[in-house]
Amino acid sequence: MSVSEDTPTAAVPGVAVEAARPEGDDAHARLRRDLEAVLMVVDQPVAAYDLARAFDRSVRDIEAVLTGLSEEYTAQGRGFDLRQVAEGWRIYTRPECADVVEHFLKEGQEVRLTQAALETLAVVAYRQPVSRGRVSAVRGVNCDGVMRTLVLRGLVEEAGSDPESGALQYRTTSYFLERLGLRSLDELPDLAPFLPDDIEGLDDTGEHTS
Numbered sequence: 001m002s003v004s005e006d007t008p009t010a011a012v013p014g015v016a017v018e019a020a021r022p023e024g025d026d027a028h029a030r031l032r033r034d035l036e037a038v039l040m041v042v043d044q045p046v047a048a049y050d051l052a053r054a055f056d057r058s059v060r061d062i063e064a065v066l067t068g069l070s071e072e073y074t075a076q077g078r079g080f081d082l083r084q085v086a087e088g089w090r091i092y093t094r095p096e097c098a099d100v101v102e103h104f105l106k107e108g109q110e111v112r113l114t115q116a117a118l119e120t121l122a123v124v125a126y127r128q129p130v131s132r133g134r135v136s137a138v139r140g141v142n143c144d145g146v147m148r149t150l151v152l153r154g155l156v157e158e159a160g161s162d163p164e165s166g167a168l169q170y171r172t173t174s175y176f177l178e179r180l181g182l183r184s185l186d187e188l189p190d191l192a193p194f195l196p197d198d199i200e201g202l203d204d205t206g207e208h209t210s
Helices: 025-039 048-055 059-075 095-107 115-127 132-139 144-152 174-180 197-201
Strands: 080-085 088-093 156-161 168-172
Touching: 025 048, 025 059, 025 088, 048 059, 048 088, 059 080, 088 095, 115 132, 115 144, 115 168, 132 144, 132 168, 144 156
Parallel strands: none
Antiparallel strands: 080 088, 156 168
8 A cells, every 4th residue: 555755745735625525525425524534533642644544544634634624623612632742633621721620630539430330440450550552452342432531520631651562551540549449549449360471472453472
């Protein structure tokens, strides 16, 4: 699969977007939709080159659509923003919404966690530091969305990268201990024997290693 490294079209409203429409409005709309879907689930910035490879499009087309989406979100006054940073593109909460988000996270802690969130939190607590891929492998379902919820609730945090695979790892926070009334993880009940023993034989995508 070849990917063109064309220079991105200038970020001019109505111009950048048009550059990404060689096959018509329907295909362009699908590309916008699919890019939004991917950007909603990534937990770190994604380079336009990687998106171009995934969608079998040119870097120029991808950059044009991303720029158009970013401008559209700003013009519509959305509570989120699509930004290009050094590592790539990612959706962020707008800075002016920081106070209300922080208030919600702090004051809304009484909202009960779902069963999926509780199960995911248990895996992190007993297997930390652990990657999202391994958590998903233990539960048998994709846990990306649940992990983001736990991070936003302040119960889970990033714990650096695995030195071998480079996968981002997670651990529980001091707030987690506070909510459970524990002084340390040593006070967790002995639940580890009920989790799969062969998790160490899984790579960070959840596949068994040879």
